[in-house]
Amino acid sequence: MFAVADTLKKNRKRWKTLPAGERRENVEYLMTLEDKEFYKLYLHYTKFWEKERGWEYEKYSETFSGRSVLEIGSGLGYDGIIYSNSAEKWVFCDIIPENLQFIQRIADYLNVTNVHFQLVEDVINHDFRYMFDGFYAHGVLHHVPFEVAQKEVANIDRFLKPGAKLIILMYPYERWDLCGKPPFDEFGCMTDGEGTPWAEYYDELKIQELFGNGYCLEDSIKWGDQNAEFVNFELIKR
Numbered sequence: 001m002f003a004v005a006d007t008l009k010k011n012r013k014r015w016k017t018l019p020a021g022e023r024r025e026n027v028e029y030l031m032t033l034e035d036k037e038f039y040k041l042y043l044h045y046t047k048f049w050e051k052e053r054g055w056e057y058e059k060y061s062e063t064f065s066g067r068s069v070l071e072i073g074s075g076l077g078y079d080g081i082i083y084s085n086s087a088e089k090w091v092f093c094d095i096i097p098e099n100l101q102f103i104q105r106i107a108d109y110l111n112v113t114n115v116h117f118q119l120v121e122d123v124i125n126h127d128f129r130y131m132f133d134g135f136y137a138h139g140v141l142h143h144v145p146f147e148v149a150q151k152e153v154a155n156i157d158r159f160l161k162p163g164a165k166l167i168i169l170m171y172p173y174e175r176w177d178l179c180g181k182p183p184f185d186e187f188g189c190m191t192d193g194e195g196t197p198w199a200e201y202y203d204e205l206k207i208q209e210l211f212g213n214g215y216c217l218e219d220s221i222k223w224g225d226q227n228a229e230f231v232n233f234e235l236i237k238r
Protein backbone atom coordinates (compact mmCIF):
# COMPACT_ATOMS: atom_id res chain seq x y z
CA MET A 1 0.00 0.00 0.00
CA PHE A 2 1.27 3.52 -0.82
CA ALA A 3 1.10 6.44 1.55
CA VAL A 4 -0.62 9.41 -0.08
CA ALA A 5 1.35 11.92 2.00
CA ASP A 6 4.69 10.44 0.97
CA THR A 7 3.80 10.47 -2.74
CA LEU A 8 2.59 14.06 -2.58
CA LYS A 9 5.64 15.22 -0.65
CA LYS A 10 7.92 13.85 -3.38
CA ASN A 11 5.78 15.33 -6.16
CA ARG A 12 5.72 18.75 -4.49
CA LYS A 13 9.49 18.81 -4.64
CA ARG A 14 9.88 17.38 -8.15
CA TRP A 15 7.23 19.40 -9.99
CA LYS A 16 8.57 22.84 -9.20
CA THR A 17 10.63 22.12 -12.30
CA LEU A 18 8.44 21.77 -15.35
CA PRO A 19 8.69 21.25 -19.11
CA ALA A 20 9.27 24.70 -20.63
CA GLY A 21 10.34 25.07 -24.25
CA GLU A 22 13.35 22.96 -25.17
CA ARG A 23 14.20 22.21 -21.53
CA ARG A 24 12.80 22.17 -18.00
CA GLU A 25 12.62 25.28 -15.82
CA ASN A 26 12.24 25.88 -12.12
CA VAL A 27 9.14 27.94 -11.42
CA GLU A 28 10.73 29.73 -8.45
CA TYR A 29 13.46 30.98 -10.77
CA LEU A 30 10.93 32.05 -13.42
CA MET A 31 8.98 34.05 -10.84
CA THR A 32 12.11 36.08 -9.95
CA LEU A 33 12.32 37.47 -13.51
CA GLU A 34 11.35 41.05 -14.30
CA ASP A 35 8.09 41.41 -16.24
CA LYS A 36 9.69 42.02 -19.63
CA GLU A 37 11.97 38.98 -19.46
CA PHE A 38 9.23 36.84 -17.87
CA TYR A 39 6.67 37.44 -20.64
CA LYS A 40 9.28 37.18 -23.38
CA LEU A 41 10.31 33.76 -22.11
CA TYR A 42 6.69 32.66 -21.76
CA LEU A 43 5.97 33.62 -25.37
CA HIS A 44 9.03 31.64 -26.40
CA TYR A 45 7.75 28.54 -24.53
CA THR A 46 4.32 28.82 -26.14
CA LYS A 47 5.89 28.18 -29.56
CA PHE A 48 7.02 24.74 -28.37
CA TRP A 49 3.66 23.91 -26.81
CA GLU A 50 1.86 25.01 -30.00
CA LYS A 51 4.11 22.76 -32.06
CA GLU A 52 3.70 19.72 -29.82
CA ARG A 53 0.09 20.18 -28.72
CA GLY A 54 -1.45 22.22 -31.55
CA TRP A 55 -3.67 19.34 -32.65
CA GLU A 56 -5.00 19.04 -29.07
CA TYR A 57 -5.74 22.75 -28.89
CA GLU A 58 -7.82 22.51 -32.04
CA LYS A 59 -9.73 19.41 -30.98
CA TYR A 60 -10.28 20.11 -27.30
CA SER A 61 -11.14 23.81 -27.69
CA GLU A 62 -14.29 22.43 -29.28
CA THR A 63 -14.73 19.70 -26.62
CA PHE A 64 -14.59 22.27 -23.80
CA SER A 65 -16.50 25.02 -25.60
CA GLY A 66 -19.06 26.62 -23.26
CA ARG A 67 -18.13 24.26 -20.43
CA SER A 68 -17.02 24.84 -16.89
CA VAL A 69 -13.78 22.90 -16.60
CA LEU A 70 -11.71 21.60 -13.69
CA GLU A 71 -8.04 21.08 -14.45
CA ILE A 72 -5.74 19.30 -12.01
CA GLY A 73 -1.95 19.47 -12.26
CA SER A 74 -2.00 22.57 -14.44
CA GLY A 75 1.78 23.12 -14.29
CA LEU A 76 2.71 26.25 -16.25
CA GLY A 77 -0.86 26.42 -17.50
CA TYR A 78 -0.59 27.15 -21.19
CA ASP A 79 -3.19 24.52 -22.16
CA GLY A 80 -5.82 25.97 -19.83
CA ILE A 81 -5.10 29.50 -21.03
CA ILE A 82 -5.84 28.33 -24.60
CA TYR A 83 -8.97 26.40 -23.63
CA SER A 84 -10.30 29.26 -21.50
CA ASN A 85 -10.89 31.11 -24.79
CA SER A 86 -13.79 28.82 -25.60
CA ALA A 87 -14.69 27.44 -22.14
CA GLU A 88 -17.14 29.27 -19.91
CA LYS A 89 -14.90 28.92 -16.88
CA TRP A 90 -11.52 27.26 -16.27
CA VAL A 91 -10.33 26.30 -12.77
CA PHE A 92 -6.58 25.69 -12.48
CA CYS A 93 -5.61 23.39 -9.61
CA ASP A 94 -2.18 22.28 -8.51
CA ILE A 95 -0.41 20.94 -5.45
CA ILE A 96 2.34 23.63 -5.73
CA PRO A 97 1.45 27.26 -4.97
CA GLU A 98 4.23 28.72 -7.15
CA ASN A 99 2.85 26.93 -10.24
CA LEU A 100 -0.51 28.61 -9.71
CA GLN A 101 1.12 31.99 -9.07
CA PHE A 102 2.93 31.64 -12.39
CA ILE A 103 -0.35 31.07 -14.27
CA GLN A 104 -2.07 33.91 -12.40
CA ARG A 105 0.72 36.25 -13.55
CA ILE A 106 0.26 35.13 -17.17
CA ALA A 107 -3.54 35.37 -16.98
CA ASP A 108 -3.23 38.94 -15.65
CA TYR A 109 -0.79 39.83 -18.42
CA LEU A 110 -3.11 38.41 -21.10
CA ASN A 111 -6.21 39.81 -19.37
CA VAL A 112 -7.86 36.39 -19.11
CA THR A 113 -10.69 36.79 -16.61
CA ASN A 114 -12.79 33.58 -16.68
CA VAL A 115 -10.19 31.60 -14.71
CA HIS A 116 -9.91 30.59 -11.06
CA PHE A 117 -7.13 29.05 -9.00
CA GLN A 118 -7.18 26.45 -6.25
CA LEU A 119 -4.28 25.05 -4.29
CA VAL A 120 -4.93 21.38 -3.52
CA GLU A 121 -3.41 20.45 -0.19
CA ASP A 122 -5.33 17.23 0.35
CA VAL A 123 -5.82 15.46 -2.99
CA ILE A 124 -8.27 12.89 -1.69
CA ASN A 125 -10.64 15.24 0.17
CA HIS A 126 -10.26 18.65 -1.50
CA ASP A 127 -13.48 20.65 -1.84
CA PHE A 128 -13.46 22.00 -5.44
CA ARG A 129 -16.49 24.19 -4.54
CA TYR A 130 -18.18 24.16 -7.98
CA MET A 131 -19.82 21.52 -10.15
CA PHE A 132 -18.10 21.03 -13.52
CA ASP A 133 -19.05 19.66 -16.93
CA GLY A 134 -15.44 19.28 -18.07
CA PHE A 135 -12.28 17.79 -16.61
CA TYR A 136 -8.66 17.95 -17.81
CA ALA A 137 -5.57 16.22 -16.41
CA HIS A 138 -2.60 16.35 -18.78
CA GLY A 139 0.33 14.26 -17.61
CA VAL A 140 -0.68 14.20 -13.95
CA LEU A 141 -2.46 11.11 -12.66
CA HIS A 142 0.22 8.70 -13.94
CA HIS A 143 2.69 10.40 -11.55
CA VAL A 144 1.07 8.81 -8.51
CA PRO A 145 0.57 5.11 -7.75
CA PHE A 146 -2.71 3.71 -9.11
CA GLU A 147 -4.17 3.35 -5.59
CA VAL A 148 -3.58 7.06 -4.91
CA ALA A 149 -4.94 8.11 -8.31
CA GLN A 150 -8.08 6.05 -7.65
CA LYS A 151 -8.74 7.91 -4.39
CA GLU A 152 -8.07 11.26 -6.07
CA VAL A 153 -10.49 10.42 -8.89
CA ALA A 154 -13.17 9.25 -6.42
CA ASN A 155 -13.02 12.70 -4.82
CA ILE A 156 -13.09 14.53 -8.19
CA ASP A 157 -16.13 12.48 -9.20
CA ARG A 158 -18.17 14.30 -6.53
CA PHE A 159 -17.72 17.54 -8.50
CA LEU A 160 -18.47 16.32 -12.04
CA LYS A 161 -21.97 16.50 -13.54
CA PRO A 162 -23.43 13.70 -15.66
CA GLY A 163 -22.47 14.40 -19.28
CA ALA A 164 -19.13 15.91 -18.23
CA LYS A 165 -16.37 15.44 -20.82
CA LEU A 166 -12.94 14.32 -19.61
CA ILE A 167 -9.58 14.48 -21.37
CA ILE A 168 -6.75 12.68 -19.61
CA LEU A 169 -3.19 12.31 -20.90
CA MET A 170 -1.20 9.34 -19.62
CA TYR A 171 1.81 7.30 -20.70
CA PRO A 172 0.75 4.29 -22.80
CA TYR A 173 1.64 0.65 -22.17
CA GLU A 174 3.90 0.71 -25.27
CA ARG A 175 6.19 3.33 -23.71
CA TRP A 176 6.67 1.23 -20.60
CA ASP A 177 7.24 -1.85 -22.76
CA LEU A 178 9.89 -0.04 -24.89
CA CYS A 179 11.69 0.94 -21.67
CA GLY A 180 11.88 -2.74 -20.65
CA LYS A 181 8.96 -2.74 -18.18
CA PRO A 182 10.84 -1.14 -15.26
CA PRO A 183 9.35 -0.69 -11.77
CA PHE A 184 7.26 2.50 -11.73
CA ASP A 185 9.65 4.34 -9.39
CA GLU A 186 12.35 3.83 -12.06
CA PHE A 187 10.05 4.50 -15.02
CA GLY A 188 9.51 8.06 -13.73
CA CYS A 189 13.21 8.89 -14.19
CA MET A 190 13.10 7.47 -17.72
CA THR A 191 10.08 9.52 -18.78
CA ASP A 192 10.70 12.80 -16.94
CA GLY A 193 14.30 12.76 -15.78
CA GLU A 194 16.19 12.34 -12.54
CA GLY A 195 14.22 12.82 -9.34
CA THR A 196 10.83 11.95 -10.81
CA PRO A 197 9.36 9.74 -8.11
CA TRP A 198 6.80 7.81 -10.14
CA ALA A 199 5.31 7.13 -13.58
CA GLU A 200 2.80 4.44 -14.47
CA TYR A 201 1.52 3.28 -17.85
CA TYR A 202 -2.17 3.19 -18.67
CA ASP A 203 -4.16 1.17 -21.19
CA GLU A 204 -7.91 1.14 -21.83
CA LEU A 205 -8.66 -1.46 -19.15
CA LYS A 206 -6.68 0.42 -16.54
CA ILE A 207 -8.22 3.85 -17.25
CA GLN A 208 -11.67 2.26 -17.07
CA GLU A 209 -10.73 0.72 -13.75
CA LEU A 210 -9.46 4.09 -12.52
CA PHE A 211 -12.72 5.89 -13.32
CA GLY A 212 -15.16 3.02 -12.83
CA ASN A 213 -18.49 2.16 -14.47
CA GLY A 214 -19.86 5.65 -14.05
CA TYR A 215 -17.69 6.72 -16.98
CA CYS A 216 -17.70 5.64 -20.62
CA LEU A 217 -14.40 5.60 -22.53
CA GLU A 218 -15.23 7.18 -25.89
CA ASP A 219 -11.79 7.15 -27.50
CA SER A 220 -8.10 6.71 -26.84
CA ILE A 221 -5.51 8.37 -29.04
CA LYS A 222 -1.84 7.39 -29.00
CA TRP A 223 0.56 10.05 -30.22
CA GLY A 224 4.09 11.45 -30.05
CA ASP A 225 7.29 9.56 -30.79
CA GLN A 226 6.47 6.21 -32.51
CA ASN A 227 2.86 6.81 -31.40
CA ALA A 228 4.02 5.40 -28.07
CA GLU A 229 4.87 8.54 -26.11
CA PHE A 230 1.44 9.66 -24.92
CA VAL A 231 -2.13 8.44 -24.85
CA ASN A 232 -5.15 10.72 -24.53
CA PHE A 233 -8.21 9.11 -23.03
CA GLU A 234 -11.52 10.78 -23.82
CA LEU A 235 -14.29 9.87 -21.40
CA ILE A 236 -17.79 11.00 -20.62
CA LYS A 237 -19.56 10.76 -17.27
CA ARG A 238 -22.78 8.74 -17.62
Ligand SMILES: C[S@@+](CC[C@H](N)C(=O)[O-])C[C@H]1O[C@@H](n2cnc3c(N)ncnc32)[C@H](O)[C@@H]1O
Residues within 6 Å of the ligand: 011, 012, 015, 016, 018, 019, 072, 073, 074, 075, 076, 077, 093, 094, 095, 096, 099, 120, 123, 137, 138, 139, 140, 143, 144, 152
Ligand atom coordinates in the same frame (compact mmCIF):
# COMPACT_ATOMS: atom_id res chain seq x y z
C1 LIG B 1 4.20 16.69 -15.53
S1 LIG B 1 3.52 18.11 -14.84
C2 LIG B 1 2.28 18.43 -16.08
C3 LIG B 1 1.94 19.89 -16.21
C4 LIG B 1 0.94 20.25 -17.31
N1 LIG B 1 -0.35 19.63 -17.07
C5 LIG B 1 1.46 19.91 -18.68
O1 LIG B 1 0.87 19.08 -19.36
O2 LIG B 1 2.47 20.49 -19.09
C6 LIG B 1 2.55 17.51 -13.47
C7 LIG B 1 1.78 18.60 -12.73
O3 LIG B 1 0.86 17.98 -11.82
C8 LIG B 1 1.03 18.44 -10.49
N2 LIG B 1 0.75 17.26 -9.65
C9 LIG B 1 1.57 16.24 -9.34
N3 LIG B 1 0.92 15.30 -8.65
C10 LIG B 1 -0.36 15.71 -8.54
C11 LIG B 1 -1.53 15.16 -7.97
N4 LIG B 1 -1.50 13.98 -7.36
N5 LIG B 1 -2.67 15.85 -8.06
C12 LIG B 1 -2.71 17.04 -8.71
N6 LIG B 1 -1.64 17.62 -9.27
C13 LIG B 1 -0.48 16.96 -9.19
C14 LIG B 1 2.45 18.96 -10.45
O4 LIG B 1 2.64 19.94 -9.46
C15 LIG B 1 2.63 19.50 -11.86
O5 LIG B 1 2.17 20.83 -11.98
